Amino acid sequence: MQFKRNFSAKREAIYRTLSSTDSHPTAEWIYEKLKTEIPDLSLGTVYRNLSVFKESGLVKSVGVVNGHERFDWDTSQHSHFVCNCCFKIIDIPKSRMFIDQNTVSHLENECDVHIQNHSITFYGLCGDCSKKISESEDK
């Protein structure tokens, strides 16, 4: 997406807030974060702008985790780790490429489909939650 000239102040703030974190936030998180700075912001506007960003390809959805859609400003191909306990999302280093274009081509033939993209998500416990759990088990 080319930044439109009339990228409104609120729209800009929403994008800026999203792109300033690696937490893959929810709409609500962005809204809460901006409320102090922009008191008259409404949650609907956040949702509306995230939809605009998604449609234009400016941001991507990481999917729905625990009932909340999570967003990512980094639209380049990379995988994620989702903690099953605290639902934190961590980027997998981009050096980790699990599926190449050649494999995709073969799959398209094998399954009679046209593949546009793919997503890889690992699930488990993040370092923090692992620690907490083993500590509570020690008691």
Next chain:
Amino acid sequence: MQFKRNFSAKREAIYRTLSSTDSHPTAEWIYEKLKTEIPDLSLGTVYRNLSVFKESGLVKSVGVVNGHERFDWDTSQHSHFVCNCCFKIIDIPKSRMFIDQNTVSHLENECDVHIQNHSITFYGLCGDCSKKISESEDK
């Protein structure tokens, strides 16, 4: 999960319906499918039993696609293709293993996480939708 002795008739029917299809259905789909056979079935019961199945590991969730959670009776590791147009879900042949245990171990160290499982999903257009779209473009 061991089948409990008191696996109720409705619970059994819900599982049977799910396991008789490869469509990765929604709760609603299962409910509609069973309504004729079991007129006094309620949608809540379908949701409740799917939760039971999920918790016990009898079935897996494929994730939320277009707002609807999709279920899979096949709990073995395999990937999916999701059509962005009709939201059909297709199993990727199990011969296609993209990530091995060794890679997972390395990732755990690299990212300081404990990985329990992972999911790979391809998105694009299924054969049917591809055809429909190219036909409509021919006009």
Next chain:
DNA sequence: ATGACTGCAAAGACTTTGCATCTTT
């Protein structure tokens, strides 16, 4: 003025839940 954007609140969509009832052992 014109088109784009937003606040607000209502509506929507999917899922969960409380409670009384009904089964099954």
Next chain:
DNA sequence: AAAGATGCAAAGTCTTTGCAGTCAT
């Protein structure tokens, strides 16, 4: 009786939307 399962409808949660008002050009 006791534990488990269900129907029904209400409640819950996240997200979308209609509409009137506002902003930028």
